[in-house]
Amino acid sequence: MAIGIPKKDKFLDHNQVELVYAHKKSYQEIINSDLVEYKSIYSHASPKRLYFGDNLDVLRLLATEPEICGSINLIYIDPPFATESHFLSRKQSKAYDDTLTGAVFVEFLRERLIWLHQLLSNHGSIYLHLDEKMIFHIKLIMDEVFGAENYRNMIVRKKCNPKNYTRRTYGKTADFILFYTKSDTYIWNQPKVPLSENSKKEYQYIEPETGRKFMKVPLHAPGVRHGETGKPWRGKMPPPGKHWQYPPKTLDEMDARGEIFWSKNGNPRRKVYLNEHSGVGVQDIWLEFRDAYNQNVKITGYPTEKILIY
Template sequence: MNLTEKDKEIIKKCLDEGKPIPSIYKQKLFNTEDTEFVEATKDYKLVYKGKARKEDIIANTPAAPLQKIRSFNSDNQFKDDWSNMLIFGDNLLALKAIYEDQQGPNLYKTKNKIKLVYIDPPFATKQDFMKDREKAYRDKIIGAQFIEFLRKRLILLREILADDGSIFVHLDWKKGHYIKAILDEIFGEHNFKNEIIWNYYGPGSPHMKQYNRKHDNIYWYSKSNEWIFNADMVRTAHDEKTKGNFKEGLRGSGFIDGEYEIPDGKVPEDHWLMAIAGRYPKDGIKRVGYPTEKPLPLLERIILGSSNEGDIVLDAFGGSGITACASEYLNRKWIALDCGKMSIYTIQSRLCKMKGIMFNEFLSGRPREVKGNEFTLYHSGIYDNQLILQMEWEHYRPFVAQLFGVRISEHKVHSLKVDGYIGVNSAYIWDYPNQKNLLLDEEYVKTLHEALGGRAGDKFYVIAPISSLSFMQDEIKHGNTTYVFLKVPLSVLMALINKGEPGALKQPASETDVNEVMDAIGFDFISQPLVKVNYKRATPDNKDLFNASDKDFIIEITEFKSNTLAYDPEDFENFETFSMVMVDTNYNGEYFHLNEVYWADKIFDTEAEKAIVRIPEKAFTGEKMMIIFMDKYGNELKVIRTKKDFA
């Protein structure tokens, strides 16, 4: 190392002051003929503040176990006991739960079965997108925060993807180049298959000041050097598309309903994603106006090309549910995740409505009825405590183990068989489902200590519902062992409070903030909000000749407060946690079909301290109406009303 005393003095000063070392000294400090150094530094990576190591992300991301809420279309079950999965919760924690399940019992039957991942994540712009003159959503996650937000999920998505699987990442011009570099790191640049350009706008206006931003970028990567690509399917699909009828000059993002003429007998190049005329029914899976919804033909083409019938297709940002709908239509199994309740209800409604609808076969053109396969709604990270306490032991044990981070590994401590470890300490899960009438008191702790023969170590964990414990303290010491009691669900909530994160998965209060819930990570437990409501009839605000005799159905909310397990209603100002009202005006008694969303910022009158929902008389089409009052934590109160309930 040829450094003069002056060189050393300059380098030392730079290090002391935290300044970068001038590049002139790099050759002197490092031997450029050192092959190991050259190999380590010739690679290029995207570097930014807060970037975690891949190993730390996999190890430190908590898993949020999946809680089964209910199943739909149970009269049409799969023969192999599979059920399509709709998951409400933070997708990072849910993906970690799927990852851990694949490493262990594979209860959800996804190991090496997820052949295709398509994600359309937020684009991190803070820009309001426009759809049908209505604001869609405003992305909240920007810069390095967004990149790391997505990178964490991409790392886990790669881990759970089948060996011959593919991922398609849908982005726009603002952040695509950064994520391309991240995808190269995670999947390997050698596994980059293609950059697909999706063109969705036509010629610009006469007053435009720059070239049109008229496309999105879809990056396709395989996991390995083996992948699925059905060339014949894609080629045939393209040929079928060109047989459709399209209106001359029409530009749009995919959905067309009706008959159109092909100009000069040709389909313009940017219409390859358009629908075949007449193939879509007026109900079912047509566009629903959800923010940033993508067209069905786009997903059909991707799914046909990179998966086969019976494969699992996963969408970690479920949104409007178009990926699940396309998978259902094309006889693929599917998993859809989203942390917004509006998204979950939209997907649920669309899938239930698809059942029995007749379509023209995508390739052959022959009529076919959509089966409407069974799908199950799960919660991940936000739970119904009562449903936990109703579980059978074989489901309760792995659920609470994952909830508290127990590594299942049965072993004996003296004469007692315990379930596993938290860190290096033993953990014992109390068999609540089969011992519901027994109460654990301080005498029990003494008996437990004796059964362990003083060999429990420094700490010994006991997991039990708070209702099964007769004492308040979290720790009791006997001899050299501290017995730590993890209470379902209180201990999880206390951990959140200590981190300053109570109330995970905050829901938006306005349409412009639909994507704000992407920032939330954590656990919570469902509690119904306290709501005071008056139901009445009144003449329309915009009274005219056509509705002069009508009377709107009025939902007048005078009080709205959250009542969580962590907080009392008195901890909140009135309407402080109000998010939205969702309505099904033709409730069928089986499932909630989302007709309309009324955002808090649109219906709350700050001066009158009340929120008013007006439903036109002609809009209440059924015998019953289901109304869902939602708070910002995803808690909801569901009520059913008939027309007679409105005075």
């Protein structure tokens, strides 16, 4: 079995906080558990897999396949939320039971996360979706399994419109997505959104030669440097306590291309063009991906369906 077992019984280092609870299994107990065979409806020659059964057993099985174990680049999981509820479909047939709570729920999820860690590639990422009830417990488990240094974000998602709560508490309109990676060499394709109309107004200058809109930004950055970026350029030193963003040779090339704006006082600024702006990076608060039940979209009828993002 292609499983990497750490030298220590636990993932934890001396500076990490551990969540302790009853009947918590050791790493070796989980890794050495017995296999249950399942058959996929697709052939092994196909990259597609569909299994019917306990996902823990299937994860164990996948970890025995060298072409899969350690090669998965992206995992998203939406486990039960420990709601102590029974969920029905639109047609009132049973969908699933969400009855595990407390330590039992934590260990249920921890076992699966350990196997998912095995399946994930060194360049891979995992996103785990929960609400406020168990997110903080599982944050500690994710730190244990994936390493606190591989925590990237806790995304806050607005799941529904505000409601008229009758309870003596604030309305609950959010849930959370934990984003971890296997290492610091993970694949990252930054999602972006277009600039807002207000942001576009910052591009208030027009280049006469091309008609392109641009804004002016400093050519220097904080910090003293003693290399090329700390030397004079065109007879000018960077401001005190700062350095040029680029070496003088690069600045000369930028100026030759017309990418530097010179003020009447002879101060250089870099031109940033509106038509070259690729958009603003998505932040860790998501407002536009609400549950399908709260939007006028076609859904399957599954009671806790998340809206498809593509």
